[in-house]
Amino acid sequence: MKADRFILSLQIVMMIVAGLSCGRQNRSSAVPEDPGIHKIDSLEKAGYEIIDLHAHLKGGLTMEQLLDHSRITGIGYGVAVNCGFGFPIQNDSSLSAYYHSVRDFSVYHAMQAEGREWTEMFSPDSIELFDYVFTDAMTYFDAEGRRTRLWIKEEVFIEEADSFMDYYVAQIVEILNYEPIDIYVNPTFLPEQIAGRYDELWTPDRMQKVILALQENEIALEINSRYKIPSAGFIKKAKEAGVRFTMGTNNGDNELGYLEYGLQMIEDCDLTPNDFWKPDGKLLQ
Numbered sequence: 001m002k003a004d005r006f007i008l009s010l011q012i013v014m015m016i017v018a019g020l021s022c023g024r025q026n027r028s029s030a031v032p033e034d035p036g037i038h039k040i041d042s043l044e045k046a047g048y049e050i051i052d053l054h055a056h057l058k059g060g061l062t063m064e065q066l067l068d069h070s071r072i073t074g075i076g077y078g079v080a081v082n083c084g085f086g087f088p089i090q091n092d093s094s095l096s097a098y099y100h101s102v103r104d105f106s107v108y109h110a111m112q113a114e115g116r117e118w119t120e121m122f123s124p125d126s127i128e129l130f131d132y133v134f135t136d137a138m139t140y141f142d143a144e145g146r147r148t149r150l151w152i153k154e155e156v157f158i159e160e161a162d163s164f165m166d167y168y169v170a171q172i173v174e175i176l177n178y179e180p181i182d183i184y185v186n187p188t189f190l191p192e193q194i195a196g197r198y199d200e201l202w203t204p205d206r207m208q209k210v211i212l213a214l215q216e217n218e219i220a221l222e223i224n225s226r227y228k229i230p231s232a233g234f235i236k237k238a239k240e241a242g243v244r245f246t247m248g249t250n251n252g253d254n255e256l257g258y259l260e261y262g263l264q265m266i267e268d269c270d271l272t273p274n275d276f277w278k279p280d281g282k283l284l285q
């Protein structure tokens with residue numbers, strides 16, 4: 001009787017195990033039905049590490065929801081906090097408090113440095129807490145000394161597009177040369193007034209200046225899925241110069257998406273896994 005009962009229990013255990021593995025198979029075979037996830041899955045099989053290094057906890061998005069999205073899509077995440085003049089994090093103590101509140105989550109931790117004042121606002125020790133630091137060139141003082149944020153139409157004064165571009169390119173190059181960052185994000189962004197003239201205004205000479213500064217300072221170039229920048233032409237030139245890339249969403253709300261533009265650029269610009277940069281260290285499991 002005991003032996004029978006043992007065999008019966010064994011059979012039940014085997015049925016449960018079979019059921020579980022069957023459930024797992026169903027889940028994984030269901031994954032490729034979503035084209036976005038299918039693309040990520042095949043790229044990962046081909047040796048790419050698909051990481052979104054520019055995600056924000058915005059629009060009520062919690063770290064738990066972000067990690068759920070990561071499990072479903074297979075995308076790894078770097079979560080950035082905005083630091084600088086006019087942002088919630090403006091000093092070492094709030095920067096350190098933020099870091100300690102999120103450090104145990106299995107994401108990379110990033111500092112998004114805002115404006116040009118940030119280098120004076122935070123000490124190297126608190127910056128060091130983070131896996132990487134990035135900035136964009138969307139905030140600067142224009143030739144008249146006005147603090148300009150390129151995404152706010154009322155703050156952008158363009159008398160003549162070419163001189164605007166030359167001044168902007170010089171700002172980008174100065175940021176890349178002097179600020180201690182790992183990635184240049186929202187790169188080549190143009191304000192609404194001239195955004196439609198992107199290909200004309202980003203001349204080969206202007207592209208080259210930015211690419212040279214990236215190369216000399218070993219700063220990675222973000223391929224940004226929100227603004228769909230830089231252009232494929234810019235990315236191809238940067239690749240030729242040996243610049244490395246990251247992918248980022250810069251979500252303004254709680255939608256993280258699937259890094260669509262970045263994945264498209266991998267195809268369009270023949271980017272290989274070695275063309276990508278990532279922070280040192282591993283994601284916690």
Ligand SMILES: [Zn+2]
Nearest residue numbers: 054056112250
């Ligand atoms: Zn951002």
